[in-house]
Amino acid sequence: MTEVATRDSERTRSQIMDAAHDLFVERGFDAVSIREIARLSGVTKSLIHHHFGGKEGLWEAVKERAFGPYYEQQRDELTEAEQPGAELLIQGARNYFEFLRDNPKVARLFAWAHLEGDTSCSQMDADLVRLGSQRVAQAQASGALRDDINPTHVVTMFISLFTQWFEAKQHHQNWPGIGSDQEFLDDFLKVFMEGLLPRSNSS
Amino acid sequence: MTEVATRDSERTRSQIMDAAHDLFVERGFDAVSIREIARLSGVTKSLIHHHFGGKEGLWEAVKERAFGPYYEQQRDELTEAEQPGAELLIQGARNYFEFLRDNPKVARLFAWAHLEGDTSCSQMDADLVRLGSQRVAQAQASGALRDDINPTHVVTMFISLFTQWFEAKQHHQNWPGIGSDQEFLDDFLKVFMEGLLPRSNSS
DNA sequence: AGTGTAATTGACCGGCCGGCCAGTTAGTTG
DNA sequence: CAACTAACTGGCCGGCCGGTCAATTACACT
Numbered sequence: 001m002t003e004v005a006t007r008d009s010e011r012t013r014s015q016i017m018d019a020a021h022d023l024f025v026e027r028g029f030d031a032v033s034i035r036e037i038a039r040l041s042g043v044t045k046s047l048i049h050h051h052f053g054g055k056e057g058l059w060e061a062v063k064e065r066a067f068g069p070y071y072e073q074q075r076d077e078l079t080e081a082e083q084p085g086a087e088l089l090i091q092g093a094r095n096y097f098e099f100l101r102d103n104p105k106v107a108r109l110f111a112w113a114h115l116e117g118d119t120s121c122s123q124m125d126a127d128l129v130r131l132g133s134q135r136v137a138q139a140q141a142s143g144a145l146r147d148d149i150n151p152t153h154v155v156t157m158f159i160s161l162f163t164q165w166f167e168a169k170q171h172h173q174n175w176p177g178i179g180s181d182q183e184f185l186d187d188f189l190k191v192f193m194e195g196l197l198p199r200s201n202s203s
Numbered sequence: 204m205t206e207v208a209t210r211d212s213e214r215t216r217s218q219i220m221d222a223a224h225d226l227f228v229e230r231g232f233d234a235v236s237i238r239e240i241a242r243l244s245g246v247t248k249s250l251i252h253h254h255f256g257g258k259e260g261l262w263e264a265v266k267e268r269a270f271g272p273y274y275e276q277q278r279d280e281l282t283e284a285e286q287p288g289a290e291l292l293i294q295g296a297r298n299y300f301e302f303l304r305d306n307p308k309v310a311r312l313f314a315w316a317h318l319e320g321d322t323s324c325s326q327m328d329a330d331l332v333r334l335g336s337q338r339v340a341q342a343q344a345s346g347a348l349r350d351d352i353n354p355t356h357v358v359t360m361f362i363s364l365f366t367q368w369f370e371a372k373q374h375h376q377n378w379p380g381i382g383s384d385q386e387f388l389d390d391f392l393k394v395f396m397e398g399l400l401p402r403s404n405s406s
Numbered sequence: 407a408g409t410g411t412a413a414t415t416g417a418c419c420g421g422c423c424g425g426c427c428a429g430t431t432a433g434t435t436g
Numbered sequence: 437c438a439a440c441t442a443a444c445t446g447g448c449c450g451g452c453c454g455g456t457c458a459a460t461t462a463c464a465c466t
Contacts, residue, residue, distance in 0.1 A: 012414090027233075028318065033453065034455090035452080044416075045416095046414075046455090046456085047415080049454085049455065049456080050412090054454070086399075108318070112318065114371055114374045115314055115315065115318070115370075125374070125375070126379060129378045143401070145399050146397075146398075146400065146401045149390045149393060149399070150381075150386065151380065152381045152382070153381070153382060153386070154390075154394070154399065156368075157391060160371065161363055161367070163367065165363060170320065171325065174325060174329060175359065176355065177332075177336055177354065178356070178359065179356060191360065192398065193399050193400050194399075196349060196352070196396050197397055199349075210432055210433065215444090236423065237425090238423080247444065247445055248424085249426085249444075249447095252425065252426080253442090254443090257424075257425070
């Protein structure tokens, strides 16, 4: 009936990548076979080789398609020119958190890629961290943040914690007393900005 | 020469588990073959089946041997009877951090197990989180910590951040400006306890 | 209509996978 | 020493792995 699919390499490529993406996100690189990807995407195994050169090539393509927009969005957000005060950093953290919340698959793909020792992410990651650290350092210089903390460490804390929250969500969502994404984020921001110790003044 | 190894099932078992541990830590479950484990441990593939029933059985045994002591140590530390003040919590965090620092392989094995969706950890994890949350709640009740934060979230932050620090160490150790384990831990504790915002009083 | 190009197919390859099994060997018990 | 058990071995199995290739098929250009 529907009379689908005249030949369309672009459509085929994305069919394959969609299927591969889902499977890689779920089980990582090694546990997934190209036969399985072919089955799920309704395409022949050979065709995957034709379009991506092999399993490794497909893996790289999937990662690039998934991480590219992520990096661009983050980079753009971090290069906005405003002088960063505390509120802006908080907003940036919220944006990052919400991006991961809305793209949970990306976080998982990150986890696999990192464990696998993927190096292609490293350069982009380092760039983002550098940008973020500069922002924090600016905020420190302006007196908006305490300046006795390594700015890179601040960024690392944000990234690590948010990433881990979504990567391991399935794992700790059953922990007793744990709250929603929003509640966790709010608590995190309170603690990180103001500290766990009670403040003796109210200002 | 050395005339090694009269038959000793216990020794053999741990030889196998040692090799498997290293390989699983490095590359996860699927990317490692039992042939490889056999080669590295100097035994026959069949012998692995004899002792562990199969690859899956070996994986479970390796995880159990690695995680068991971890859970026991943490549980013991968390059930110490002292009334937890801020200093005690800090010390507990330091102990946890240093445990992971001294057992980096365990952190990585955790990562693989979690991504794989391992359920056996979940119960133990939940127990530890519950214990930790109780300690935090006690400290909150005594006024040592601010009480407008979900205690479970506090524990989750500690665990997630420390875990991620060591799981992804290889990944972010090249980030520009990042410090040593010790420096990161100190910065984290400063931020976590006192907050990123400058405190207006010095007490 | 003819020709070139690229998408697409199915059959096939060598190789490794995890698992199994029938033996052999060493230590233990009586 | 005989008998038993369990550690240990080598070889084999069916199956899936990733990859290749020669052949078709659909489309674009002329």
